[in-house]
Amino acid sequence: xxxxxxxxxxxxxxxxxxxxxxxxxxxxxxxxxxxxxxxxKQSLMLMATSNEGSKATYEQGVEKDKFLxxxxxxxxxxxxxxxxxxxxxxxYICSASAGQRYNEQFFGPGTRLTxx
Amino acid sequence: xxxxxxxxxxxxxxxxxxxxVKCTYSVSGNPYLFWYVQYPNRxxxxxxxxxxxxxxxxxxxxxxxxxxxxxxxxxxxKPSALVSDSALYFCAVxxxxxxxxxxxxxxxxxxxxxx
Numbered sequence: 001x002x003x004x005x006x007x008x009x010x011x012x013x014x015x016x017x018x019x020x021x022x023x024x025x026x027x028x029x030x031x032x033x034x035x036x037x038x039x040x041k042q043s044l045m046l047m048a049t050s051n052e053g054s055k056a057t058y059e060q061g062v063e064k065d066k067f068l069x070x071x072x073x074x075x076x077x078x079x080x081x082x083x084x085x086x087x088x089x090x091x092y093i094c095s096a097s098a099g100q101r102y103n104e105q106f107f108g109p110g111t112r113l114t115x116x
Numbered sequence: 117x118x119x120x121x122x123x124x125x126x127x128x129x130x131x132x133x134x135x136x137v138k139c140t141y142s143v144s145g146n147p148y149l150f151w152y153v154q155y156p157n158r159x160x161x162x163x164x165x166x167x168x169x170x171x172x173x174x175x176x177x178x179x180x181x182x183x184x185x186x187x188x189x190x191x192x193x194k195p196s197a198l199v200s201d202s203a204l205y206f207c208a209v210x211x212x213x214x215x216x217x218x219x220x221x222x223x224x225x226x227x228x229x230x231x
Binding site: 004041046091097104107108110 | 157159
């Protein structure tokens with residue numbers, strides 16, 4: 001149980017285009033979802049926290065207009081990177097919490113974004 | 117401020133030998149503590165957690181960790197390392213009083229197990 005999927009697993013796009021990444025909790029209802037960014041061989045940097053039906057809470061330094069987060073249902077959250085640039089190239093990981101079991105987070109497999 | 121420290125960027129151990137990956141934390145009150153493992157180009161896999169009770173926590177794949185409140189540590193251990201244990205390991209802490217569920221991650225430790 002507690003499986004989280006991400007789609008796509010990798011994406012290559014041109015500079016200036018927008019890319020949407022989906023995060024789904026497959027077998028539980030996720031009251032909270034988290035979006036992280038990870039650079040090679042580095043730790044995870046929390047970008048934002050989203051609760052179903054409400055606006056996401058962004059961490060300091062993260063541009064909310066560039067990284068649009070929608071958490072429309074208890075099983076789906078999306079991250080849209082708008083007007084992507086090469087510096088946005090990174091590994092994006094989502095996690096989901098059911099609000100039970102001490103808010104343990106279950107992580108998706110990640111999405112590798114490359115902006116040309 | 118809350119923080120997690122993994123003092124070693126890399127730990128090298130021979131297959132069959134015991135391994136330890138260190139983690140210390142700084143957080144107000146009593147934290148929830150977690151260990152995750154990450155294989156290349158993959159998300160994080162949960163290994164174990166400490167919530168309350170017995171200070172020695174047993175987790176997946178033969179790993180265990182000991183919560184030491186006085187030393188504010190939560191070191192990850194395994195009695196006999198496997199080559200397949202080679203990966204990136206993250207310690208994480210969550211403030212028990214937080215209602216956001218946010219995890220604070222350490223910087224990660226690369227474990228290299230050699231045959």
